[in-house]
Amino acid sequence: MTNAADFAGMTADEQVESLRACVAEVLEQYALVAPVAESINHEYNSTFKVSAGSGETFALRINVNSQRSIENLNAEIFLVQSIRSVATPKPVANRLGKFVTLGWHEATGRNLNAVLYTWLEGEEPGDEPNVEQLFALGAAMAKLHAETLGLELPLSAELSDYTEFFWGSEDLLTGDTSELSSEEKALVAAAIVRVDEVVAELQETGVRRPIHADLHPWNVMWHEGELSVFDFDDAGIGLPVQDLATSLYYLDTPEQDQALLAGYKSVSALPEYTEQQMKLLLLQRRILLLNYLYETSNPEHREMIPAYQEETLRRIRNNLTA
Numbered sequence: 001m002t003n004a005a006d007f008a009g010m011t012a013d014e015q016v017e018s019l020r021a022c023v024a025e026v027l028e029q030y031a032l033v034a035p036v037a038e039s040i041n042h043e044y045n046s047t048f049k050v051s052a053g054s055g056e057t058f059a060l061r062i063n064v065n066s067q068r069s070i071e072n073l074n075a076e077i078f079l080v081q082s083i084r085s086v087a088t089p090k091p092v093a094n095r096l097g098k099f100v101t102l103g104w105h106e107a108t109g110r111n112l113n114a115v116l117y118t119w120l121e122g123e124e125p126g127d128e129p130n131v132e133q134l135f136a137l138g139a140a141m142a143k144l145h146a147e148t149l150g151l152e153l154p155l156s157a158e159l160s161d162y163t164e165f166f167w168g169s170e171d172l173l174t175g176d177t178s179e180l181s182s183e184e185k186a187l188v189a190a191a192i193v194r195v196d197e198v199v200a201e202l203q204e205t206g207v208r209r210p211i212h213a214d215l216h217p218w219n220v221m222w223h224e225g226e227l228s229v230f231d232f233d234d235a236g237i238g239l240p241v242q243d244l245a246t247s248l249y250y251l252d253t254p255e256q257d258q259a260l261l262a263g264y265k266s267v268s269a270l271p272e273y274t275e276q277q278m279k280l281l282l283l284q285r286r287i288l289l290l291n292y293l294y295e296t297s298n299p300e301h302r303e304m305i306p307a308y309q310e311e312t313l314r315r316i317r318n319n320l321t322a
Contacts, residue, residue, distance in 0.1 A: 075157035122223025138263025162238030245281035
């Protein structure tokens with residue numbers, strides 16, 4: 001019997017291998033003919049391409065690191081099922097008619113939640129999205145914001161409140177378990193105060209709604225000139241400008257930024273924000289990702305902590321003294 005600490009000490013390949021029995025148990029609960037699972041992504045969660053004997057293909061997501069509750073997963077599934085304006089994968093029910101399936105994971109000694117989705121053809125733009133793809137991403141975001149405005153979740157579903165700084169995750173940077181120095185914790189705490197002030201200001205003119213909260217070029221698929229959106233695992237209740245900031249964080253050039261914003265404006269007016277407010281929302285994303293690096297069991301991501309933390313603290317200092 002191993003435990004979570006042992007799992008965190010494995011290599012990424014060993015972690016994927018440890019999930020094989022869990023994946024097999026999950027797939028047994030679906031009406032699939034001779035399914036074969038192939039690991040295609042192992043980061044925050046683990047995703048497998050499932051090829052069935054019928055010729056159908058699916059994507060199976062195993063929530064390895066995610067602490068999302070069953071109510072959060074119900075909300076994600078309801079949200080994806082509700083979307084009509086943008087192409088998304090759709091959840092597949094198991095033999096019991098449920099969309100969340102449990103599989104025992106020996107390496108961590110617990111049941112893991114899994115969701116099977118229909119397959120999306122195409123490729124992720126990834127680190128090198130072109131202007132056409134970013135324009136389409138901006139337009140898709142605006143369509144999602146329009147469609148989710150006023151969407152009411154069922155009683156069995158709940159999304160995290162993104163007025164809270166860490167977006168439902170445990171604060172591993174400023175609390176008692178933090179590995180940061182006292183000075184570093186104080187610096188992060190000061191940034192949190194500033195971001196909280198900005199979010200409060202933005203709520204005066206913005207209208208909260210379900211947002212994707214992780215719309216970047218690795219979470220969209222491009223196929224024959226058409227864009228589809230997947231991975232709603234981080235969805236929460238927030239402001240459209242928070243979604244926009246998350247996307248802008250991952251872009252590298254002013255030309256990319258402008259393509260994304262132009263795509264959004266082709267569908268709807270941009271949410272209101274000042275340059276300084278956006279800078280602080282971008283800083284928040286950076287801090288959230290640092291917090292994630294301390295949370296995850298992914299060994300390749302944890303190796304990033306020293307360099308990523310140093311740069312994050314530098315950016316905090318620059319923003320607070322600007």
